[in-house]
Amino acid sequence: MPVIARYFPILAWGRGYNRHTLGGDALAAVIVTIMLIPQSLAYAILAGLPPEAGLYASIVPILLYSVFGTSRTLAVGPVAVVSLMTAAAIGEVAEAGTAGYAVAALTLAGLSGALLLGMGLLRLGFLANFLSHPVISGFITASGLLIALSQLRHILGIEASGKTLPEMLFALTTRLGQINPVTLVLGVGAVAFLFWVRRGLKPALQRLGLGPRAADIITKAGPVAAVAVTTLAVWGLELDTRGVAVVGVVPQGLPPFTLPSLSVDLIGQLFMPALLISIIGFVESMSVAQTLAAKRRQRIDPDQELIGLGAANIGAAFTGGYPVTGGFARSVVNFDAGAVTPAAGAFTALGLAVAAMSLTPLIHDLPIATLAATIIVAVLGLVDVSILRRAWVYSRADFAAVAATIVLTLGFGVEVGVSAGVILSVGLHLYRSSKPHIAEVGLVPGTQHFRNILRHEVITDPAVVTFRPDQSLYFANARFVEDHIFDRVRPGGPVRDVVLMCAGINEIDLSAVETLETINTRLDEMGVRLHLSEVKGPVMDQLCRAHFLSQMTGDVHLAQYDAVAALSPKAALHDVPDQISTVPNVQQRQGIEKSSSQRAWPSQQQT
Known part of the structure; x- marks a missing residue:
């Protein structure tokens, strides 16, 4: 029935039909x-x-x-x-x-x-x-x-x-x-x-x-x-x-x-x-x-x-x-x-x-x-x-x-x-989804929240870079994500760990998994480890059916704060020296516009 x-x-609707409804x-x-x-x-x-x-x-x-x-x-x-x-x-x-x-x-x-x-x-x-x-x-x-x-x-x-x-x-x-x-x-x-x-x-x-x-x-x-x-x-x-x-x-x-x-x-x-x-x-x-x-x-x-x-x-x-x-x-x-x-x-x-x-x-x-x-x-x-x-x-x-x-x-x-x-x-739709918004994020002082470094004052470690793609990864946008990462991470640079914050990713198709394997291999050749954080259950189920996790050089962290605590303990504890100041816009030299200031460790400050 x-x-x-x-x-x-x-x-x-026929069951409740009455004289009032008829009128x-x-x-x-x-x-x-x-x-x-x-x-x-x-x-x-x-x-x-x-x-x-x-x-x-x-x-x-x-x-x-x-x-x-x-x-x-x-x-x-x-x-x-x-x-x-x-x-x-x-x-x-x-x-x-x-x-x-x-x-x-x-x-x-x-x-x-x-x-x-x-x-x-x-x-x-x-x-x-x-x-x-x-x-x-x-x-x-x-x-x-x-x-x-x-x-x-x-x-x-x-x-x-x-x-x-x-x-x-x-x-x-x-x-x-x-x-x-x-x-x-x-x-x-x-x-x-x-x-x-x-x-x-x-x-x-x-x-x-x-x-x-x-x-x-x-x-x-x-x-x-x-x-x-x-x-x-x-x-x-x-x-x-x-x-x-x-x-x-x-x-x-x-x-x-x-x-x-x-x-x-x-x-x-x-x-x-x-x-x-x-x-x-x-x-x-x-x-x-x-x-x-x-x-x-x-x-x-x-x-x-x-x-x-x-x-x-x-x-x-x-x-x-x-x-x-x-x-x-x-x-x-x-x-x-x-x-x-x-x-x-x-x-x-x-x-x-x-x-x-x-x-x-x-x-x-x-x-x-x-x-x-x-x-x-x-x-x-x-x-x-x-x-x-x-x-x-x-x-x-x-x-x-x-x-x-x-x-x-x-x-x-x-x-x-x-x-x-x-x-x-x-x-x-395809054009927009092929170029997803990808934010580089840092830790908001006094919290365990992470926000876009171009919009907020955040704590970052020059050795640890976190990217947050705000869209599912599939065949049309996987290459865009790869290019974005390697525009930021260069051989011989200070970066030793890259974290992919997956809070905005609801699905990863097979093409995107293969792209992640490529990213992992290229970063490994540069001496940089790749980590994941905040991976949703269905996405983790998909990844477990591939070989990517067994080959990944880094770890999967339950929360982004856990990743920072493991990779940059001082940042996680907000143990920031008093002489922190707004740094020159490092990303601007790489063609990424920045709209707000960034807190950083003294080693990142430019003169």
Whole structure:
């Protein structure tokens, strides 16, 4: 039973379901359903699919996530970035508007779901930690700009295409003479109204005396008002005869049963896009889910989230949808509206099913420009240009990675951008771990603590040098540690003992052990012994399985203070002569900058 409960979180929260919980979930479902109807239609069009595909992708996937997902408030469905990535991926294998395009979308969803499900069963949720959040933020920012720019053609009422910033700008500027004035008025009016709804409607309603909850519900229904007004305008004034593009006929009924393609060629073409969509979707979903869960002191299981999102995408593949994930905006709305359990998502799915069966005839005259306005207002909230400033202030390496991701996404498209983001995230991790911080430490007077000689006044013995690597040792950084030691310890120098303080080392791989053997041999040839101190149990277990310890010229000490007591008794006893003074910076001659003074034995003092 515990194993079953782990894979079916619904068994946990379903036991305590009651009338109070039902009330909170039902209210949240009403609000999210109202918000999701225009969003689903808009995101499907962004993906290059018929508008009903957005509704289909928001019904069965939500139901499946409510069974398998661990977040109580995550709202799963079509999102802007994944929709754009879907259009970019399947646009390479099929022409928009064809049956092959729709089948490719189903196949992409099924492939993405299978990948997510497989990673979840293999418990690979930790892989998301390898993606740098600043880099992902840069990708989402650039994608948001591309999405907003891609929708301008619908606002202007012109035919323009392009997948990159230069292509879109060129297409738009060369067709400005084809602008449809009526479409422009509808589109700009919808954008202005939606921005006002987002920022000004709720305060205005509260000034009129409405309570916060009522004002919030009406505000969330703002996009529906834009849809209703512009649809009535098109219908009443017959604006479609004046060139205004409308949604047209939308099939009425529940999602159909569909089958993704099993073509090996198609699967091969879509595999990498599906993997990238899975990764980005999972990272975005986890970020939202963990943020909201922390506010209620709830726990999110990354591995089970992979299973939940995998099941949702597989459901989309068999019900006429396309890839889905947890959406930021609707999840926040779901949370703020009082959703208590994933049942709120199930109720939302029921509401969307009712809409698919009975409301689709009403959106025949819905202007595409209104849906474009909905997308623009939604995605501009994802744009965070300030990430560049924050990254520049904090870390030049982070800034370079973020800036490169943004530039590549804007200049070469989302597939190149997301690929660059993944590569840069992993590359940044490898770069940093390949050059670990290594401190030379000394004894803090009056204590048994050891600190960096460049930051603290410490006692050192010129014959005993202690290095403290602040990272595990493995194939990528072992040579760096070796070079660092021999930049400091030279043949014929005063050093007779080198101590490697292992307090910050959690693991040593075989390559690093071989490097330690090399260090030990080279030091022995110089007449210098190598010692270890503060070795953690698991690391000692690893070392005991190698020949290094039997060959090591020095000893393994339980604590760094024990090593100093054995190798430099006077330093351990703090028996320091009164004439100790700050010494000239010996390390500076070797290219190591020093920021604070150092206490030393008189024999180390320079004149």
